Amino acid sequence: MKLATWNVNSIKVRLPQLLDWLAATQPDIVCLQELKVEDAKFPLAELEQAGYRAAYSGQKTYNGVAIVSKAPLENVVPGIPGFADDHKRVLAATVEGLRVVCLYCPNGQAVGSDKYAYKLRWYQALRGYLAAELASHPRLAAAGDFNVAPEDRDVHDPKLWEGQIHVSEPERNAWQALLALGLKDTFRLFEQPEKIFSWWDYRMLAFRRNAGLRIDQVLASQALAERCSECSIDKAPRKLERPSDHAPVVATFS
């Protein structure tokens, strides 16, 4: 079973790449972020044509998340229950007994900004939500764009980024608090080459210089992590014309 996450940065622009990637990679479940479309404009028919079903929670211009799956999606829940938020950032669904939580965590803009405070508040709410979900779903995956590079090895130039957004201590602590619930970062369950990232700035020839961050992750509950046999980042779509600035992360489970 392959479960992936990909911030597509506009499902409208990236749909041809997504369909090609689904055909080539054959994931069972894909969490998508930054759809940037209202639900009425979500390309459901195209995905169904490709053999997938989908649950989605979108809005115009910003944010938006979807779970695309070959098997039926049950018990679909958008948002973080009890946490009022205009941003469509969270979507949960159960697929063949696996609870899947698709996440587009706030960017935070700059340390100390209002958006930064929102990011930390949001993370606190997420932690409570995942704790509750884990209590009722032993097999759970939380996959998405976490907008946090958990360690210095997840940053191309830790000196340059020191204390900045995505790596500041409060953000890293908020991310670690998710692991403290018992979740595992599936990428780190395995030996990995150095300097593997999931996002590269569009500017500054960042992709060519591999000046990236690993901010997209597939987290798995203990019971699910025990079945994880592989996790890798697929750089191929980032090399295409008009790419998303994020690459897909793919985790494989037995």
Add this chain to the structure above:
DNA sequence: ATGGCTACGATCCGTAGA
């Protein structure tokens, strides 16, 4: 060298991303 792209929805620039 603190910018540099990209997407979007508004117009031909501002907002946001990370």
